[in-house]
Amino acid sequence: xxxxxxxxxxxxxxxxxxxxxxxxxxxxxxxxxxxxxxxxxxxxxxxxxxxxxxxxxxxxxxxxxxxxxxxxxxxxxxxxxxxxxxxxxxxxxxxxxxxxxxxxxxxxxxxxxxxxxxxxxxxxxxxxxxxxxxxxxxxxxxxxxxxxxxxxxxxxxxxxxxxxxxxxxxxxxxxxxxxxxxxxxxxxxxxxxxxxxxxxxxxxxxxxxxxxxxxxxxxxxxxxxxxxxxxxxxxxxxxxxxxxxxxxxxxxxxxxxxxxxxxxxxxxxxxxxxxxxxxxxxxxxxxxxxxxxxxxxxxxxxxxxxxxxxxxxxxxxxxxxxxxxxxxxxxxxxxxxxxxxxxxxxxxxxxxxxxxxxxxxxxxxxxxxxxxxxxxxxxxxxxxxxxxxxxxxxxxxxxxxxxxxxxxxxxxxxxxxxxxxxxxxxxxxxxxxxxxxxxxxxxxxxxxxxxxxxxxxxxxxxxxxxxxxxxxxxxxxxxxxxxxxxxxxxxxxxxxxxxxxxxxxxxxxxxxxxxxxxxxxxxxxxxxxxxxxxxxxxxxxxxxxxxxxxxxxxxxxxxxxxxxxxxxxxxxxxxxxxxxxxxxxxxxxxxxxxxxxxxxxxxxxxxxxxxxxxxxxxxxxxxxxxxxxxxxxxxxxx
Numbered sequence: 231x232x233x234x235x236x237x238x239x240x241x242x243x244x245x246x247x248x249x250x251x252x253x254x255x256x257x258x259x260x261x262x263x264x265x266x267x268x269x270x271x272x273x274x275x276x277x278x279x280x281x282x283x284x285x286x287x288x289x290x291x292x293x294x295x296x297x298x299x300x301x302x303x304x305x306x307x308x309x310x311x312x313x314x315x316x317x318x319x320x321x322x323x324x325x326x327x328x329x330x331x332x333x334x335x336x337x338x339x340x341x342x343x344x345x346x347x348x349x350x351x352x353x354x355x356x357x358x359x360x361x362x363x364x365x366x367x368x369x370x371x372x373x374x375x376x377x378x379x380x381x382x383x384x385x386x387x388x389x390x391x392x393x394x395x396x397x398x399x400x401x402x403x404x405x406x407x408x409x410x411x412x413x414x415x416x417x418x419x420x421x422x423x424x425x426x427x428x429x430x431x432x433x434x435x436x437x438x439x440x441x442x443x444x445x446x447x448x449x450x451x452x453x454x455x456x457x458x459x460x461x462x463x464x465x466x467x468x469x470x471x472x473x474x475x476x477x478x479x480x481x482x483x484x485x486x487x488x489x490x491x492x493x494x495x496x497x498x499x500x501x502x503x504x505x506x507x508x509x510x511x512x513x514x515x516x517x518x519x520x521x522x523x524x525x526x527x528x529x530x531x532x533x534x535x536x537x538x539x540x541x542x543x544x545x546x547x548x549x550x551x552x553x554x555x556x557x558x559x560x561x562x563x564x565x566x567x568x569x570x571x572x573x574x575x576x577x578x579x580x581x582x583x584x585x586x587x588x589x590x591x592x593x594x595x596x597x598x599x600x601x602x603x604x605x606x607x608x609x610x611x612x613x614x615x616x617x618x619x620x621x622x623x624x625x626x627x628x629x630x631x632x633x634x635x636x637x638x639x640x641x642x643x644x645x646x647x648x649x650x651x652x653x654x655x656x657x658x659x660x661x662x663x664x665x666x667x668x669x670x671x672x673x674x675x676x677x678x679x680x681x682x683x684x685x686x687x688x689x690x691x692x693x694x695x696x697x698x699x700x701x702x703x704x705x706x707x708x709x710x711x712x713x714x715x716x717x718x719x720x721x722x723x724x725x726x727x728x729x730x731x732x733x734x735x736x737x738x739x740x741x742x743x744x745x746x747x748x749x750x751x752x753x754x755x756x757x758x759x760x761x762x763x764x765x766x767x768x769x770x771x772x773x774x775x776x777x778x779x780x781x782x783x784x785x786x787x788x789x790x791x792x793x794x795x796x797x798x799x800x801x802x803x804x805x806x807x808x809x810x811x812x813x814x815x816x817x818x819x820x821x822x823x824x825x826x827x828x829x830x831x832x833x834x835x836x837x838x839x840x841x842x843x844x845x846x847x848x849x850x851x852x853x854x855x856x857x858x859x860x861x862x863x864x865x866x867x868x
Contacts, residue, residue: 235802249285249385259391259426264606266430267291268443270390273574273591274436275377280599280724282384287606292394299371302543304588310673311589312363317724320376328366329493331355335473337480338644338657346533347482351661356672368493393418399446401569410569434571441576447559453552459504461523463544471534481644484529502527518546551630553578557619567612578626581637589673594622600726600841614864617681625676632670682864685847692835693848695827702839705823707813710785726841730777735834745851746779750794752854760861766868771799778811785814
């Protein structure tokens with residue numbers, strides 16, 4: 231990370247200087263805010279941490295619970311989520327604490343002794359090269375801790391207001407400013423029953439499957455239930471089951487379970503299939519106890535023993551897949567600007583089997599956060615906000631379709647080799663399905679469709695591995711100013727900026743009339759340059775568009791002093807040079823980024839990446855008009 235731009239400061243560089251523009255935290259919620267976030271779950275905290283980077287945006291987050299989450303709930307962190315955590319600056323801390331999921335084992339009934347189980351398969355958890363990050367497992371509360379710390383360390387010094395329950399939300403669409411009114415009841419003992427009123431420009435409901443914000447919008451979760459009860463428990467146990475430290479899917483004659491090893495070396499989570507439910511029956515009606523969960527798990531694992539010593543957390547739930555048709559309060563076909571949004575479980579629910587509940591929820595608000603910031607800061611037109619529901623609802627439906635089939639296979643009885651069970655799922659087919667859909671479970675199933683912020687694939691051949699609509703797939707490069715190997719994707723922070731990655735062609739040398747140098751001249755000097763049109767006077771040159779260049783020559787052959795000024799920008803109050811904009815693709819081990827991502831070596835390419843790390847466009851380096859027209863379609867002139 232870079233720091234000391236505006237002068238030397240000792241101490242922790244993660245603790246940024248507080249901004250005088252920041253909204254001071256007080257006991258009472260503020261009366262007027264730009265964004266009110268309801269809910270301190272993963273979706274709410276992802277949004278809050280992103281908006282905390284902008285002290286000029288008045289953000290407030292409220293939570294019904296009395297304080298931060300301590301344990302339990304979601305635990306799986308997909309590779310894609312780890313990439314996002316890197317943008318927030320705490321991926322390395324998650325890697326250090328978490329349990330890494332490297333392989334998955336599969337168990338079925340023993341053909342000779344059907345009452346017992348036997349391992350029949352083992353697969354790699356995620357395919358090689360899918361991400362520079364692994365799939366890991368960590369207590370959700372620790373993820374919350376990292377977000378809360380990032381908020382406290384931000385220029386905004388943002389902190390949640392706990393013990394607040396939303397009573398109602400109303401929108402006056404004709405109002406000139408602060409059109410949303412939210413009434414909030416305090417639930418802490420000292421102020422129980424006191425009602426606070428907040429007026430906001432935008433409200434985002436991240437308040438779970440029983441969302442008060444969603445109900446106030448008149449939206450509904452629509453879908454069905456598998457009528458299958460499952461239990462989940464975190465256990466410290468003594469067992470002779472050999473795969474207790476692997477992710478293990480167990481199918482037996484006595485039911486099915488899933489073992490998830492947890493951080494610390496001793497704890498593990500066990501999902502246990504329980505009873506079928508009636509058509510109108512809820513899991514709460516069954517009165518399932520912890521003892522019932524443990525006994526069922528012991529039967530399923532036979533002939534192996536499971537002696538449970540401690541259970542820090544457990545719960546029971548029913549499988550179901552439900553989704554909202556729209557994620558904001560603007561009706562389709564109208565010109566009304568969305569003012570109220572929902573995210574996470576408030577707009578889609580699915581089973582925990584694919585491990586996407588927390589992961590997908592955080593991607594919702596990572597998508598929404600930069601859009602809200604861009605509109606509130608006057609950088610983009612309000613029409614940008616319509617893309618949130620349009621993008622996230624479609625990919626959530628795809629996830630739910632996958633999850634429905636995955637959960638069904640997980641709950642089915644295993645077919646027996648001797649034909650004794652005509653119904654059920656073939657254990658080998660179950661394993662194949664897991665392998666085929668590994669990208670979904672790794673969080674890589676998302677591809678956004680063309681829109682005002684998503685270009686067509688006209689020039690996709692120039693960079694076949696940087697697929698438009700999918701996340702930017704990082705790869706190793708070498709920084710030329712200090713010969714440091716880095717992951718190119720790690721230069722992107724959760725700061726609302728667009729990334730322009732200019733991959734130089736093979737003959738892109740000192741000729742200023744072509745390639746990267748000509749692109750820099752256009753961006754710096756041309757009247758229709760997006761940088762000139764959409765960067766305000768007094769801002770750093772890369773305040774809106776962060777340009778990086780990747781050359782094919784060895785770093786020793788690339789003279790930093792010969793680079794265009796835009797690749798050595800002067801920034802901050804001292805006008806210091808930024809020396810971290812130029813890279814060589816030549817690395818010591820393995821193929822280079824041009825080979826890994828299919829970048830045309832002769833022509834090069836310009837890869838345009840959104841603030842949420844998704845690829846918006848792939849263009850020739852000389853496609854100035856297309857580049858200018860793309861940003862002019864949704865941005866506002868400075």
